[in-house]
Amino acid sequence: MEKFYQYLGKRLFWYLLTFVVALMLNFFLPRAIPGNPVDALAARMMQVGITNADAMAKVYENFTKEFGMDKPLATQFLIFVGNLFNGNLGRSFSQYPRTVTSVLKNAMGWTLAIQIPGIICGWILGNILGAVAAYKRGVFDGIIFPVSLFINSMPFYVMAILLVYFFSIMLGWFPTGGGYGTNLFPSFRWEFIASLLHHYWLPFSSIVLVAIGGQAIGMRSMAIYELNTDYVQYSKLMGIKDNKIVGYVFRNAMLPQITGLIMSLGTMMSGAMIVEIVFGYPGVGHVLFAAIRNNDYPVISGCTLVITITVLIANLALEIVLGLMDPRIRAQQLEGG
Amino acid sequence: MKNTLRTLLKSGRFVTGFALLTLLLLFIFIFPMINTSDPKEMIGMKFQPPGDKFFLGTDNFGRDMILVLAYGARTSLYVGLLAGLIATAIGLTLGLIAGYVGGVTDNIITAVTNMFTVIPSFIVLILIASALKTKSSTLTAMVIGFTAWPWTTRSVRSQTASLRSRDHVNIAKISGYSTARIILSEVLPYIASYVVMAFTLQVASGILSEASISMLGLGPQGVISLGLLLQWALAFSAPLAKAWWAFIPPAIMVSMATFSLFLMNSGMDEIFNPKIRS
Numbered sequence: 001m002e003k004f005y006q007y008l009g010k011r012l013f014w015y016l017l018t019f020v021v022a023l024m025l026n027f028f029l030p031r032a033i034p035g036n037p038v039d040a041l042a043a044r045m046m047q048v049g050i051t052n053a054d055a056m057a058k059v060y061e062n063f064t065k066e067f068g069m070d071k072p073l074a075t076q077f078l079i080f081v082g083n084l085f086n087g088n089l090g091r092s093f094s095q096y097p098r099t100v101t102s103v104l105k106n107a108m109g110w111t112l113a114i115q116i117p118g119i120i121c122g123w124i125l126g127n128i129l130g131a132v133a134a135y136k137r138g139v140f141d142g143i144i145f146p147v148s149l150f151i152n153s154m155p156f157y158v159m160a161i162l163l164v165y166f167f168s169i170m171l172g173w174f175p176t177g178g179g180y181g182t183n184l185f186p187s188f189r190w191e192f193i194a195s196l197l198h199h200y201w202l203p204f205s206s207i208v209l210v211a212i213g214g215q216a217i218g219m220r221s222m223a224i225y226e227l228n229t230d231y232v233q234y235s236k237l238m239g240i241k242d243n244k245i246v247g248y249v250f251r252n253a254m255l256p257q258i259t260g261l262i263m264s265l266g267t268m269m270s271g272a273m274i275v276e277i278v279f280g281y282p283g284v285g286h287v288l289f290a291a292i293r294n295n296d297y298p299v300i301s302g303c304t305l306v307i308t309i310t311v312l313i314a315n316l317a318l319e320i321v322l323g324l325m326d327p328r329i330r331a332q333q334l335e336g337g
Numbered sequence: 338m339k340n341t342l343r344t345l346l347k348s349g350r351f352v353t354g355f356a357l358l359t360l361l362l363l364f365i366f367i368f369p370m371i372n373t374s375d376p377k378e379m380i381g382m383k384f385q386p387p388g389d390k391f392f393l394g395t396d397n398f399g400r401d402m403i404l405v406l407a408y409g410a411r412t413s414l415y416v417g418l419l420a421g422l423i424a425t426a427i428g429l430t431l432g433l434i435a436g437y438v439g440g441v442t443d444n445i446i447t448a449v450t451n452m453f454t455v456i457p458s459f460i461v462l463i464l465i466a467s468a469l470k471t472k473s474s475t476l477t478a479m480v481i482g483f484t485a486w487p488w489t490t491r492s493v494r495s496q497t498a499s500l501r502s503r504d505h506v507n508i509a510k511i512s513g514y515s516t517a518r519i520i521l522s523e524v525l526p527y528i529a530s531y532v533v534m535a536f537t538l539q540v541a542s543g544i545l546s547e548a549s550i551s552m553l554g555l556g557p558q559g560v561i562s563l564g565l566l567l568q569w570a571l572a573f574s575a576p577l578a579k580a581w582w583a584f585i586p587p588a589i590m591v592s593m594a595t596f597s598l599f600l601m602n603s604g605m606d607e608i609f610n611p612k613i614r615s
Contacts, residue, residue, distance in 0.1 A: 266457025
């Protein structure tokens with residue numbers, strides 16, 4: 001267990017470093033581009049001056065003051081980080097005077113509620129399908145492989161558009177969008193919960209289906225590789241039962257699948273974010289989309305930050321799981337330094 | 338080379354993928370030659386259904402859908418190809434240097450690469466794309482390429498590192514060849530098939546990235562691309578209008594393009610990677 005804590009410490013340090021880099025990217029990258037929204041803002045401030053009574057000018061002025069936009073970039077970054085740790089991401093331009101934090105807090109709940117279960121379900125089902133396809137081969141594999149590959153070839157949101165078109169519009173089984181019925185207020189009443197679930201089902205399915213596609217392909221090739229290894233051949237010769245061998249194979253093939261999930265989680269979460277746009281589902285993706293259209297810079301920046309942080313935390317959690325499950329990783333970590 | 342091609346033709350997946358891609362290329366290059374009208378011309382009403390006049394109906398602007406589709410696919414493939422080239426070039430260069438040179442250089446490149454595999458590249462793409470005022474399709478492709486290199490770097494590095502201590506590389510070292518020459522003549526040929534495979538995946542993911550970034554409203558401007566077609570269809574509520582021809586064909590086109598590349602990649606994997614051959 002001591003080794004595990006050493007591993008944990010190293011990973012924590014590593015993710016902290018990555019977090020700092022991500023913060024710097026979030027801050028400096030948009031500002032490094034000529035004509036970027038922040039420059040444009042500053043320029044507009046100069047033009048407008050203090051005498052202008054325009055309401056928008058006040059909004060920008062507030063932003064400028066709060067984020068010290070008249071100070072050098074490095075100082076601005078420190079102010080940005082300081083504000084961030086106080087939970088202050090500025091105020092939305094388009095929904096002034098609402099704070100970015102309050103806009104995101106609402107949206108984040110919706111996003112997490114749909115993405116985490118969606119990705120986990122898709123991951124589990126995809127792995128099972130992939131393993132079965134690798135083991136059974138034949139017709140089963142002949143169907144699963146191309147179908148999974150095709151689903152994996154679609155942009156994330158295409159599945160969402162197709163589901164809306166067939167199930168909501170053609171068949172009328174589900175609502176076409178939103179998080180709950182427009183005539184309802186959030187409450188713990190049965191009516192509201194039913195509406196919530198009714199709206200949840202399609203976006204959830206589209207996230208699950210896409211995740212199944214990607215995971216099944218990965219698991220299938222991992223499992224085929226494992227099935228050809230010496231230990232499997234040897235176990236077969238020893239007359240060990242098939243079920244037991246499949247168990248060995250599954251465990252060995254699953255570890256790289258967790259690593260694979262760590263590497264693809266960012267893509268999956270960004271993809272699922274766009275699914276929200278298709279469904280008008282009130283999560284971070286929806287907020288980001290509106291912010292881009294309204295040139296609402298503080299909200300755009302807040303959305304990218306909050307998604308990055310979520311991906312980092314989820315990945316750290318996965319690495320901890322991986323460390324607990326696979327003794328080789330802990331050993332390797334300590335050797336490799 | 339000839340042999341490689343012959344082996345590739347034995348893979349059903351590679352051949353299917355290749356055939357699909359060829360069909361797509363034929364459509365996007367030959368069709369505009371037959372129908373030479375300007376794709377941006379609004380010649381019909383909004384969402385006219387498929388019929389005699391318009392084979393695939395019209396889009397939200399009243400443009401001939403099938404013509405718009407050909408031009409859109411052309412842009413999307415161009416963006417994917419350029420993004421794939423850039424990402425592969427960066428990934429290959431960094432991966433070869435890290436894997437072959439080793440030491441501190443390797444540590445730095447690996448650390449940076451690891452960071453960028455955890456930080457979602459799509460978010461970096463949004464950050465850059467939302468700050469750019471105007472975006473041509475070339476600029477869009479460049480931004481996608483510059484954010485997509487990490488996993489290519491990662492895999493090229495590990496492949497190169499495993500070659501570094503092979504006998505033929507050691508002999509080249511003893512013979513006093515320069516590092517650049519050893520990398521080019523003793524390392525690169527051994528990972529060439531792998532690089533081609535990584536490149537097809539990068540092109541596919543470039544096409545998908547264009548489709549995604551366009552859906553967010555951050556796509557290329559002043560052109561027609563498959564992502565933009567989908568974004569417009571959705572912005573004009575094509576599904577609600579039951580105008581399936583406005584979004585299903587571009588959705589199929591994007592998926593076909595990436596599917597054909599994925600199939601080719603998987604076919605090459607079967608051939609070049611005997612361990613998963615069965």
